[in-house]
Amino acid sequence: MPYTLKPTKAFDVDNESTEYLSTHVTAEDRWVMNFGPQHPATHTTLRLVLELDGERIARCTPHIGYLHSGFEKLGEHLDYNQYVTIVSRMNYLSPIANDICWHHAVETLFDVEITPRCKVLRTIMAEIARCQDHLLCTGAAALDLGAFTGFLYVFNVREKIYDICDFISGQRFHPDWTRVGGAMMDLPDEAMFKKLVKALVNEEIPRAVDDLEKLVMRNRIFLDRTVGIGEITEEEAIAWSLSGPIARASGVRQDLRKTEPYLCYADNWDGQGAEAVKFKTPIATEGDVYARFRVRLEEIKQSLEIIKQLIDEIPGGPINVFSDSKMTIPPKSEVYGSIEGLIQHFELVMTNRGWDAPVGEAYGANETANGELGYFIVADGGPRPWRVKTRPPSFINYQMMAKITEGHMLADIVATLGSLNVVAAELDR
Amino acid sequence: MLTSTHSSIARPCCIPRSHIPTPRAVLSGLGGSPAPLIGPPLPQNAHLAYDASPMNSQLFISIHIILIVIHVILITVAYLIYLERKISAYIQDRVGPNRVGPLGLLQPLADGIKFMIKEDYQPHGADKYLFSLAPIAIIIPALIGWAVIPWGGYWDFPGFTVPLVGWVLEPSRVLIAAANVNIGIIYLLAVASLGVYGVTLGGWASNNKYSFFGALRASAGMISYEIPLGLSLLAILLVAGTVHPQSIIESQVAGGWYIISQPIAALLFFVCILAEANRAPFDNAEAEQELVGGYHTEYSSMRFALFFMAEYSHMVTSSAFLIVLFFGGYHLPFIGLTHPAATGLLAVGAKFFVLYFKVLLVISFMMVIRWTVPRIRWDQVMKLAWNNLIPAGIALLIITSVWVYLGWTAWWQLLGMNALLTVLIIALMPLLPRSQTNRKAQLAGSRFSPLPGEQVSTAPTSSAARDDQAPAVPSRETVGA
Numbered sequence: 039m040p041y042t043l044k045p046t047k048a049f050d051v052d053n054e055s056t057e058y059l060s061t062h063v064t065a066e067d068r069w070v071m072n073f074g075p076q077h078p079a080t081h082t083t084l085r086l087v088l089e090l091d092g093e094r095i096a097r098c099t100p101h102i103g104y105l106h107s108g109f110e111k112l113g114e115h116l117d118y119n120q121y122v123t124i125v126s127r128m129n130y131l132s133p134i135a136n137d138i139c140w141h142h143a144v145e146t147l148f149d150v151e152i153t154p155r156c157k158v159l160r161t162i163m164a165e166i167a168r169c170q171d172h173l174l175c176t177g178a179a180a181l182d183l184g185a186f187t188g189f190l191y192v193f194n195v196r197e198k199i200y201d202i203c204d205f206i207s208g209q210r211f212h213p214d215w216t217r218v219g220g221a222m223m224d225l226p227d228e229a230m231f232k233k234l235v236k237a238l239v240n241e242e243i244p245r246a247v248d249d250l251e252k253l254v255m256r257n258r259i260f261l262d263r264t265v266g267i268g269e270i271t272e273e274e275a276i277a278w279s280l281s282g283p284i285a286r287a288s289g290v291r292q293d294l295r296k297t298e299p300y301l302c303y304a305d306n307w308d309g310q311g312a313e314a315v316k317f318k319t320p321i322a323t324e325g326d327v328y329a330r331f332r333v334r335l336e337e338i339k340q341s342l343e344i345i346k347q348l349i350d351e352i353p354g355g356p357i358n359v360f361s362d363s364k365m366t367i368p369p370k371s372e373v374y375g376s377i378e379g380l381i382q383h384f385e386l387v388m389t390n391r392g393w394d395a396p397v398g399e400a401y402g403a404n405e406t407a408n409g410e411l412g413y414f415i416v417a418d419g420g421p422r423p424w425r426v427k428t429r430p431p432s433f434i435n436y437q438m439m440a441k442i443t444e445g446h447m448l449a450d451i452v453a454t455l456g457s458l459n460v461v462a463a464e465l466d467r
Numbered sequence: 468m469l470t471s472t473h474s475s476i477a478r479p480c481c482i483p484r485s486h487i488p489t490p491r492a493v494l495s496g497l498g499g500s501p502a503p504l505i506g507p508p509l510p511q512n513a514h515l516a517y518d519a520s521p522m523n524s525q526l527f528i529s530i531h532i533i534l535i536v537i538h539v540i541l542i543t544v545a546y547l548i549y550l551e552r553k554i555s556a557y558i559q560d561r562v563g564p565n566r567v568g569p570l571g572l573l574q575p576l577a578d579g580i581k582f583m584i585k586e587d588y589q590p591h592g593a594d595k596y597l598f599s600l601a602p603i604a605i606i607i608p609a610l611i612g613w614a615v616i617p618w619g620g621y622w623d624f625p626g627f628t629v630p631l632v633g634w635v636l637e638p639s640r641v642l643i644a645a646a647n648v649n650i651g652i653i654y655l656l657a658v659a660s661l662g663v664y665g666v667t668l669g670g671w672a673s674n675n676k677y678s679f680f681g682a683l684r685a686s687a688g689m690i691s692y693e694i695p696l697g698l699s700l701l702a703i704l705l706v707a708g709t710v711h712p713q714s715i716i717e718s719q720v721a722g723g724w725y726i727i728s729q730p731i732a733a734l735l736f737f738v739c740i741l742a743e744a745n746r747a748p749f750d751n752a753e754a755e756q757e758l759v760g761g762y763h764t765e766y767s768s769m770r771f772a773l774f775f776m777a778e779y780s781h782m783v784t785s786s787a788f789l790i791v792l793f794f795g796g797y798h799l800p801f802i803g804l805t806h807p808a809a810t811g812l813l814a815v816g817a818k819f820f821v822l823y824f825k826v827l828l829v830i831s832f833m834m835v836i837r838w839t840v841p842r843i844r845w846d847q848v849m850k851l852a853w854n855n856l857i858p859a860g861i862a863l864l865i866i867t868s869v870w871v872y873l874g875w876t877a878w879w880q881l882l883g884m885n886a887l888l889t890v891l892i893i894a895l896m897p898l899l900p901r902s903q904t905n906r907k908a909q910l911a912g913s914r915f916s917p918l919p920g921e922q923v924s925t926a927p928t929s930s931a932a933r934d935d936q937a938p939a940v941p942s943r944e945t946v947g948a
Contacts (some may be wrong), residue, residue: 078759187838391541447844447846
C-alpha cells in the first residue's frame, strides 16, 4: 500500500525570499528573456519565454516543438516490431521502459498473454529503467542547483545499467529489446545476467544513492533552494492529470502498478497462483521540488526491492509466447534450417504480409519513471497500426510549468524544470 | 634576536611605523606602543628625507619582486585551472586531464594555445570599446592586489652597485614585497572594489541579457560583500593596531595567529572572499545553469581567458590576504627560519614557499567547496550578507573594540570574546523574524500568481512573447474581396 514519507519537520528551513515591491514596475516594463531553446539547464531543446520583473518571473510561457521528429507519424509506417526502435527514442532517459510499454500496448491489442519468464525479465528491466531515469533526474536536481559532483556520483551507475542493456540486447543505450509476444532473444547467459543485476542492485545503486543523499539531502543550501519551490497541491495534480512521482509527491495515491497491475505487479502472473511482487509506493504531501526529489530517491529503493524479489526467481521456459505461431519471429536456426521457419520469417518481415492484427483499438499503459506512459493503438487489421497516439508523462506534467514557476525567481525555473524531469523528445513526438 | 647591522641609515628603506602610537595604546593607555619585532630604528622624519638617487634598495628589490612574483603567479594561475580540474576529478571519481604531457601537466599550455587561436568574436550590437575594456578592467585589479603582500618578510640586502648606470645601493633591510606601503590593507579594500568594474562593463557591453543579469548580480554581490569584508578586517586591525601587512604578521608571531584569537572574523573574511571572487557557492554571476556563462557569456578567445585568469588570480590574492591576516603569513610555528627575525636569503626563500603553499592550501579548500555544495540562490546570497554577515560583523567590531579598550588582547581573552559572541548569536537567532517557506510573490500581469483583485488575462503581455503566434488568418470575406 502507499505510505507517506516522513515530513522534514526536523529541518528548520529559513528561506524567505526578499521582499518584493509590486508597484514599481508595470507589465509593459518587463524584461523578456528567452530561456532556451539552447540553454545548459533545459537539458534538451525547449524554450521558456520568461517575462521578468527583476529576478521574479511574472509570466512563464513554455514553447515546445524544437525537437519535433514525427515519432507518432512514423508509427503508421513501421510495423509492430519496428516501431519499438522509435518509442525508445521518446524517453531516452529510460528507453527500455518505453519498449516494454509499447509492446504491452501491442499485446493488449493482440490479446496475448506473455510467458512468465518474459514477464519476470520485463519487470526486472522496467524497474532497472525506473532506477536509470530516477538516478539521472535526482542527480540533475543537484546539478541544476550547481552541485556537479552529486550528478556524477549517480550518473556513474547508469554506465552499469547500460552494460546490462548491452548484455541482453547488444545495444547500450537503446536496447529495443522487446518484441511482440516476448523479446528479441533470450538471455545469452542467465548466470551472468544475475551476477550483473545483483551487483547493480546490492552494491552500486545503493552506494550511489547513499552518496547523493549524504551530499544533498540535509544540505542547508539544497533545502533552501528546493523546499517550497514549485508547489503543486493534490487537487491541482488531479485536475491537471499529473501522474507518476510528481503526482505522488503532491499526495495523490496513484500508481498503475497498484491500481491496474500488469506484468509481475499483478497477482497470479505465472498462471500458477504466484503473488504479486511486494513493494510500497512512496507518497509525499508537500508537492514541492524537495518532495519530488525524496519520492524519486525512495522509488529507487523500492525498485531495488522488487528486483531483489525477482532476480532469483526467474522461471524457465520459453521467453516468446507461441514460438510456433505466426506471432513471433522464429530463431535464426529455424529460419535457415527449416522451410516452416523460413516461411514464418518472411510472413512477418515482408512488407506486404506481416501481422494479422485485429481490427480495433487498444490502450496499454505502464507506470514508467515519469508517470503513466500509454500508447493508444488504432489497428485496421494490417501489418502496421493505423494510428498510434502516445500519452507521454512529461508532456502532461510539463503543463504545470507556468503555473508553478510564476512568482518565483529565475533560479527556481531550473530547479522546477529539473524536478518535473521534462524530456523534450516526449513533448514533441 | 635582533641583529640589526645598520643602526645608522641615511635613506629610508621602509616606511617608518614604530613611532606611530597604535590605537591600542591610545585607547587603553596600557602597555604603550608594542616594540617592533624587527626593523631598523628610524628617525622621526626619515620618510621625508630627500633622496637624489633614482633608485634605492627597496625600489630595486621591489622591481625584481614584481618580475618574479608576476611570473610565478601567472604560471600558478594557469596551473590552478589544472589543479581545479584534477581536484574535481578526484572528488567526482574521475581521472581528469591526463592526455597532454605526463599526468596532463602540459594541459594549461594547450589551453593557452587554444585560447590564442580561437576566433575573437564580438557579438552584434556590443559596445565596441567597453567590450574590449572589460577584460582589462577585470584583470588589472586582480593582479595589482598582489603588490602589498609581504611574500618573504624582511631581507638584509647586502648592497649592490648597478652596472652601467652606477647606482650604488647601500646595504639595508628591505621588504620582499612589490610595494612596501603601510596602508596595505586599505589598499586591498580599494583594489577589491575595483574588480566589480570589469564584471559590470563586460555584462553591459555584451548586449546579451544573460550577461547583463550576471553583471547586475555581480555588482550587487560584490558591493554587498565588501561591507562584512571590511568589518572583519576592522576587527583584526583593532587588535593588531596597524594596517601594514608585514606588521600584522609580526603581531601574529608575537601574540598568536588571528585564526585562533579571531575565528569569527576569519570565517566572515573567508565567506566574503568566496563571494568577491565569484566562487561557488556564490557564483551566481556566472551560474551556468541559470545564466549560461553570466557576464562572460559572449566572450571568447583571449578576452575570455583574461576573465578566467582574473577569477583565479582573484583567488590567489584573496587567499594570500587570508593567510597574511589570519594564518600568520609566511610564519610557521617552531620553525625559526620562518620567523620574521630571520632575515637571511635562505629565510626569505623559505618564507616565500611557506606563504605560497599556504595559499595553495586555501585555494584547494575553495575548490573542494566548489565541487561539494550547491549554489545559493541570488536573493539568499544577498540576504546572507545583509541579514547575517553584516550584523555579525558589526557585533564583532563593537565587542572587539570594547575588549581592546579594556586591554584584553591576549589570544585567550579574544578567543573567549569570540565564544561569547557565538553564544550570543546562537541565542539571538530564534528571535529573528524568519519564514518557513519560499514564498511566491504576487505580480501584476501574472496568470497564476496575480496581484490581489487583479483581472487575469491569459494573453502574453509583452509583444516579444507573442512573436511565436501565427499571424492572423485572413477571413473568408477579406480573401474574397
